[in-house]
Amino acid sequence: MSEFLQQLLNGLSLGAIYALIALGYTMVYGVLRFINFAHSDVFMVGAFLGYYLGKLVPEHTIWGGLAVLAVSMIGCAILGMTIERLAYRPLRSAPTLNVLITAIGVSLLLEYTGQVFFGAAPRNFPSIFPVRNFSFGSVIVTSNQLIVIAVSVVLMIVLQLIVYRTKIGTAMRAVSLNPKAAALMGVNNDVVISFTFGLGSALAAAGGILYALNYPSIDPLMGVMPGLKAFVAAILGGIGNIPGAALGGLILGTVETFVSGSQWSTYKDAIAFAILIIIMLFRPAGLLGKFTVEKV
Amino acid sequence: MLRITDLSVSYGAISALDGISFAIEQGAIVTLIGGNGAGKTTTLRTISGLLRPKAGRIEFLGEDITKLRPHQIVARGLCHVPEGRMIFSNLTVDENLAMGAYLQSDDELIARNRDYVFSIFPRLKERIRQMAGTLSGGEQQMLAIGRALMGNPKFLMLDEPSLGIAPRLISTIFEKIVEINQQHGITILLVEQNANLALEVSRTAYVLETGHIVMQGESKQLRTDPQLKATYLGG
């Protein structure tokens, strides 16, 4: 029983990170209808920003950790908006496939540039937050897990408030439902899309730092696998659906943790893709999505 | 108020509008009638900036708006209620109206416009928390018009407001259109396939055929025009 709880806890904290990344995929898909492959590398850049910023603040402090988190979120928001402006906006009327390939190009560019600047070798991530273990019976809760869960919960609540309670959030939903109608309301779609990229990238940066805290080594290719899995999480929840992305992330993280604790642990990377295929074949709209038939 | 000069629009190699010109005076209800594919919707979409013209010029209140983008045109008080209504189906009625007031910053004015919308379409008030996608066709049309009114327009373009609506509601909606025009002095450009109805409420009318204006004049006179009667008014 206690092992089950332990695994569940580990799974939820991994899932919370997947959820943070998945939100970026799902929001961008919502407004632009394409898979932003470069998102996983924004996650990586977030972790590296955290790594360098972490050296500037004293270790093991709450305020230092939060400051690092905030600054790298802002940094990645700017990065995400720049990517959108330079690489995706010129292709606004091009076929989705072209945008997809451009996104792959941006992804490779970030990875290879990362390898040149940061080096390909993994580095240890500094412990920017205080480190402590709490034990409840035989279940051990690390402070990092608590931080992951607390930060993700706070960020998701903030996101929910932005999307459902602010003007720009309503505009985001309007643009994802019908960009032309939104423009006729006076919405500048470019501004909303840019804002969406900023928001998603900031969440990816937070995810990157939280991931690095728990798996304390980072390298320029660290985003690839978590990125793919977070993407599967977004699909699982129903792409374009914000609560769905959060739910998908939690489910995927938990399932993966249980599989890696079992005798099939070597198949843990395949689990995400198996879920992806099952969802695609039997419920392509995802758990919380509505299925729409492609227009003729 | 609105002046169109030699406007041409094409989709790829296919020409949709071939050098049309017309002008609309402040305070009028003007209608654009014609069959399917005549270019009515294209005209409205070009005026509101959703389509780019190949040639020609669009002036609104003396300003050249030909090259402006849709959100910039809305900001000048020219609102477009598009064909098929295009309401935001997964937003509530309230949120749809809030989107209509996207560019308005005066809270008092927003509240006043909202009261006005509810006064002409009381149904919307009853359904305020409902998802717009669950409304009936007529209610969606009311919402689309109400949403446009939230933008405090000086000029309103309506594309086929009678399309897909229960006949009983059509007359209500047309009454309200006249009311909006008379009480608020909002100039209206109305596109309709239901030519009878359109000619009844409008002052002047233009008849479009395959991208050309083939006839124009007082709506009263056009209603008795034998040729027009034969083609559009069902004998």
Add this chain to the structure above:
Amino acid sequence: MPPKPHLALLAALLFAFGVQHFSDQFNPYYLDVLTGIGINVILAVSLNLVNGYTGQFSLGHAGFMSVGAYLSAAVTLYFAPRWFGEDGGTAWQEGGLFLMALLAGGLSAAFAGLLVGVPSLRLKGDYLALVTLGFGEIIRVTFQNVESLGGALGLNGIPPYTTIFWVLAFVAITIFVVTCLVNSTYGRGFLATRDDEIASEAVGLNTTRYKIVAFVIGAFFAGIAGGLYGHFKLTITPTGFDFTKSIEIVVMVILGGMGNTLGVILAAILLTLLPEVLRPVAEYRMVLYSFLLIVLMLARPQGLFNFKFGKSKA
């Protein structure tokens, strides 16, 4: 298409044989680059049948390539020592075994293509891309877990059977088959499926069958390319066939202009040469490669070698 495709194929095979005969006189580095180009051309042309001509966006081509690579390597690793012993066989014996191994690899890849294609080809666009990506990754993870195929370490000591003859010959055969297929009456169905699936069904075309046929043939040649790759690199690991490899092939197809075989061949050549040409700038070469990829997509969204601006569909 040349007026007499069969003669063109024969000429190409003779040419391949000729190149093979004089291959000792070439710089081995150039031969290696040429082999790499040939394998990529096979991959890109076969994927073009699926992506370009039939309009089905597949991101799992590397998965089929790995099936071919593993199966054909397993065949030669099993039979070569038993048949030829320590000294190896004659050129003809080894060639025969290699051909058998390649066909085994190609057929098993085709079978994998059938298994993947039947359930997934009713999906469209992004969704199909994701399912094929998922299958590709699952194939990879499975190989990682099969101990008899080397597990995560992969297979080593594969005999160096891939010669320039085999590469050029299969390049010619792939181009021949794909070109003849899409230009045949039967093959018009592929284009029809891409251009308007609903209309095609309305006139009685079985679009699902076309999609599956395209998918299976595409997978077959990906398997052949995998076999050639394995007997060229002499060692294969599951990570060599991850989705980055699939994307590399997709990029060739898109840059070449979807459904334009000549363009796709040129793009495959260009994209294989590009990292080689950029070798002098060493560590920056992949940065430049990805940068050029973005610039090319922005500057020529219809494909680098597609000069008629046709309608392209995702």
